[in-house]
Amino acid sequence: MAKVRPKKSAPFIDMTAMTDVAFLLLTFFIMTATFKNNEAAEITTPSSISQIKVPDEDIVVISIDPEGKVFFSVDGQPVRISMLENIGSAKGITFTDEEKYKFSIQPGFGFPVAQLKSWLGMSPEQMKQVEQPGIPVDSTGVSELADWVFAARKANPKVRIALKGDNAAKFPVFKDVLSNLQSQNINRFNLITSSEEPPAGFRQDD
Amino acid sequence: MAEIDTSGGGGRKKGGKVRAKKMSTRVDMTPMVDLGFLLITFFMLATTMSKPTSMTLSVPHKEKDETQKDTEPLKASKVLTIFMGKNNEVYLLDGIAADDEKAPAALEKVAYGTQLREGIFKAKQRVNSMFPPEEDGSEPFVAVLKPTPVSSYKNLVDVLDEMAITKTKRYALVDYLTDAETKLLGDKIDP
Numbered sequence: 001m002a003k004v005r006p007k008k009s010a011p012f013i014d015m016t017a018m019t020d021v022a023f024l025l026l027t028f029f030i031m032t033a034t035f036k037n038n039e040a041a042e043i044t045t046p047s048s049i050s051q052i053k054v055p056d057e058d059i060v061v062i063s064i065d066p067e068g069k070v071f072f073s074v075d076g077q078p079v080r081i082s083m084l085e086n087i088g089s090a091k092g093i094t095f096t097d098e099e100k101y102k103f104s105i106q107p108g109f110g111f112p113v114a115q116l117k118s119w120l121g122m123s124p125e126q127m128k129q130v131e132q133p134g135i136p137v138d139s140t141g142v143s144e145l146a147d148w149v150f151a152a153r154k155a156n157p158k159v160r161i162a163l164k165g166d167n168a169a170k171f172p173v174f175k176d177v178l179s180n181l182q183s184q185n186i187n188r189f190n191l192i193t194s195s196e197e198p199p200a201g202f203r204q205d206d
Numbered sequence: 207m208a209e210i211d212t213s214g215g216g217g218r219k220k221g222g223k224v225r226a227k228k229m230s231t232r233v234d235m236t237p238m239v240d241l242g243f244l245l246i247t248f249f250m251l252a253t254t255m256s257k258p259t260s261m262t263l264s265v266p267h268k269e270k271d272e273t274q275k276d277t278e279p280l281k282a283s284k285v286l287t288i289f290m291g292k293n294n295e296v297y298l299l300d301g302i303a304a305d306d307e308k309a310p311a312a313l314e315k316v317a318y319g320t321q322l323r324e325g326i327f328k329a330k331q332r333v334n335s336m337f338p339p340e341e342d343g344s345e346p347f348v349a350v351l352k353p354t355p356v357s358s359y360k361n362l363v364d365v366l367d368e369m370a371i372t373k374t375k376r377y378a379l380v381d382y383l384t385d386a387e388t389k390l391l392g393d394k395i396d397p
Binding site for chain 1: 232234235236238239242243245246249250252253257258259260261262263264265266267290320323353354355356357358359360361362363364366367370371381
């Protein structure tokens with residue numbers, strides 16, 4: 001007579017529930033994803049207790065990196081193209097359609113106008129790797145940055161200006177950027193910061 | 207004959223007919239879970255979760271012509287001047303003009319954060335208890351922010367943030383130093 005053996009069965013865990021959870025989370029992350037765009041410079045912004053969100057559209061971001069180099073970026077490919085056309089006609093440079101396209105897919109840039117054409121002539125890999133010198137800015141308020149701001153506002157009149165400075169950026173650079181904006185009669189702009197908790201006992205006014 | 211064998215695969219009943227072995231209907235979900243979590247990991251890393259915030263800064267119009275009507279100069283005793291120096295130091299000058307002989311003794315060095323906030327609150331309380339409210343109902347306390355060339359952008363944002371925290375509505379960002387102030391700060395603003 002055969003012994004009664006306990007019935008062997010392969011351990012089987014029901015994964016259905018886990019799949020449900022995994023895909024639920026996946027859906028959430030896909031829905032909320034806004035991708036990091038690789039910017040011309042790595043910038044760590046200071047933090048503030050401000051709760052105002054930075055708008056996604058119609059915005060020009062002027063970035064100041066730790067060394068004081070100034071970068072410029074604007075949203076929307078058509079705006080970038082017409083901005084490039086504006087600056088080209090102001091400076092007497094004509095850009096080919098290919099250069100315009102290459103410019104429009106760059107999230108930001110930091111080149112003097114004179115060097116722009118040679119940068120746009122590079123291959124996409126080189127464009128990413130090349131060291132960007134920054135847009136020339138000086139305290140007189142009529143440097144190239146002012147021209148770019150003017151060209152961007154001509155391309156999209158609704159555009160708002162935001163400044164994104166690095167923690168370590170020195171004040172004089174900020175002052176120069178400020179005087180460039182003020183020379184265009186832009187007296188109201190946003191400073192991009194990361195958010196931080198207000199101190200205990202602070203209540204926001206209505 | 208119409209009964210459904212729910213016992214899963216393999217089991218043969220005693221004395222029953224030999225039936226075709228039924229395959230289990232269970233699908234192994236493990237690879238699917240693997241895939242799911244792989245994608246989650248990707249999206250979590252590629253996402254920027256916290257949207258940056260922004261603080262608005264308004265600067266006065268640059269006057270083209272000097273037809274601006276003369277305004278009464280601010281009383282020094284109503285003003286707290288905040289100088290942003292190097293190495294994350296900040297100097298407070300409370301209620302005294304920089305060319306006053308008592309100024310060097312009154313110049314107070316504080317750190318960003320709590321100390322600065324306490325300094326602002328103290329000055330605010332002093333001024334608001336000494337003077338009546340302005341004609342338009344705003345408080346008499348005025349803060350003047352003076353970033354020096356050796357200060358960083360972070361310092362400026364921090365001080366502007368303190369203005370928001372202390373609810374100081376009347377403040378002015380002045381980006382040049384007078385001769386008296388340069389003398390007062392001395393080597394504190396040397397690069």
